[in-house]
Amino acid sequence: MTTATSSAEPPLIVGAGPTGLAAALFLRERGIPARIIDSASEPTTHSKALGVNPRTLDLLESTGVTDRMLETGRMARGMNLWRPDRKLATINLGGTGHRFPFMLVLSQAESERLLTEALTERGITVERGVGLTDIATANGGITATLSTGETLTPSVVLGADGAHSTVRKSLGRDFPGSAYPEPWHLYDARLQTTLDDEFINAFLLDDGVLLFIRIKENLWRIVSNVTDPLGQLPAGTTVEAVEWDSEFGFAHRIAKPLYADNICLAGDAAHIHSAFGARGMNLGIEDAYVFAALVAENRLSEYEAHRRPVIESVVKRVARATEIPRGKSLSAKLVRRFPSVVSWLAPKAESAVRTWVLGLDHDLDIE
Numbered sequence: 001m002t003t004a005t006s007s008a009e010p011p012l013i014v015g016a017g018p019t020g021l022a023a024a025l026f027l028r029e030r031g032i033p034a035r036i037i038d039s040a041s042e043p044t045t046h047s048k049a050l051g052v053n054p055r056t057l058d059l060l061e062s063t064g065v066t067d068r069m070l071e072t073g074r075m076a077r078g079m080n081l082w083r084p085d086r087k088l089a090t091i092n093l094g095g096t097g098h099r100f101p102f103m104l105v106l107s108q109a110e111s112e113r114l115l116t117e118a119l120t121e122r123g124i125t126v127e128r129g130v131g132l133t134d135i136a137t138a139n140g141g142i143t144a145t146l147s148t149g150e151t152l153t154p155s156v157v158l159g160a161d162g163a164h165s166t167v168r169k170s171l172g173r174d175f176p177g178s179a180y181p182e183p184w185h186l187y188d189a190r191l192q193t194t195l196d197d198e199f200i201n202a203f204l205l206d207d208g209v210l211l212f213i214r215i216k217e218n219l220w221r222i223v224s225n226v227t228d229p230l231g232q233l234p235a236g237t238t239v240e241a242v243e244w245d246s247e248f249g250f251a252h253r254i255a256k257p258l259y260a261d262n263i264c265l266a267g268d269a270a271h272i273h274s275a276f277g278a279r280g281m282n283l284g285i286e287d288a289y290v291f292a293a294l295v296a297e298n299r300l301s302e303y304e305a306h307r308r309p310v311i312e313s314v315v316k317r318v319a320r321a322t323e324i325p326r327g328k329s330l331s332a333k334l335v336r337r338f339p340s341v342v343s344w345l346a347p348k349a350e351s352a353v354r355t356w357v358l359g360l361d362h363d364l365d366i367e
Ligand SMILES: Cc1cc2nc3c(=O)[nH]c(=O)nc-3n(C[C@H](O)[C@H](O)[C@H](O)COP(=O)(O)OP(=O)(O)OC[C@H]3O[C@@H](n4cnc5c(N)ncnc54)[C@H](O)[C@@H]3O)c2cc1C
Pocket: 014, 015, 016, 017, 018, 019, 020, 037, 038, 039, 040, 048, 049, 050, 051, 052, 108, 130, 131, 132, 133, 160, 161, 162, 163, 165, 166, 167, 186, 248, 266, 267, 268, 269, 275, 277, 278, 279, 280, 281, 282, 283, 284
């Protein structure tokens, strides 16, 4: 197997979120030890992503991380769609023929811990508290400056440094797209509830959505765009304690270019979109897999051609799907006005929705 390392320095991965950690692991599995840095001195204990999809479980399986994720997480078997007073439909995630016919619910902090553990076992340590401050290319080479004052000349770089990516900004790469104006609320709360905890429960309210996902024990994630989510809980649900609450905005953007001069962007540094469909982290891990495969085969210049069509199609569908929970478009209003449409449509759309949510809506023909 040939590698793309024309300089003696190993590949540099900037950012040790799920994308960067997975990239370091996939490269190591192909016999290429990378250097991985993260400006944060400690991993975050708060968890954005909860849904690990079957594609990610497939990609990580040979590393042993999948088994550990399955031991630690819990399965969500589908989604119940509700109006406040009645259930409209159930979308089941089983029936794809895939051996992981569910969404694994696992906190992002846990996923990152398990990826880091796998790296440590393979002799790779995340360099924490080490940030990239600048990166430039000249005469076919890369120069990366670190917060420690060190200057590196890696042959290959992966910018996996999140939505505000220093790699992307230093290189002057565009991040075109648009943002929604409204804030979204997140609560990780201890609940007493009669909701079916094996399913994600989505309540279509007149002005938005209330989403319930059980994380573990009686800890649930509530995500909503209505003004007072905890004041609009369904009958039979009460909050015992809120462990974490946060507010965030959604935007849809894709970096341009994703690849140039042996520097790739991946994960949130490359694409951001709403959390509906649970694709962000999963897509980042897929970027990481493709990056590692191409580095190992000295074909990194193909990264753009491999990733852009997939990313564009996923972001487009996520944007379209997000209109229903947002409740602002004509179709979103019609769905609320005539909820029987949802009951009628759900069984017909089930197969397509399931394939999309599980991340099985495209092939990954990299090898
Ligand atoms: C409410 C919510 C729910 C979500 N749910 C899901 C879900 O269920 N499933 C899913 O797949 N996705 C989900 N997502 C999206 C997911 O959280 C992100 O897509 C994911 O975190 C992206 O991972 P990343 O590694 O690319 O970037 P990040 O997680 O942002 O990691 C980037 C890392 O880079 C480091 N860094 C930044 N700048 C520098 C620098 N200059 N030098 C060195 N290091 C640097 C940061 O410290 C950080 O550790 C959700 C997002 C939100 C907001």
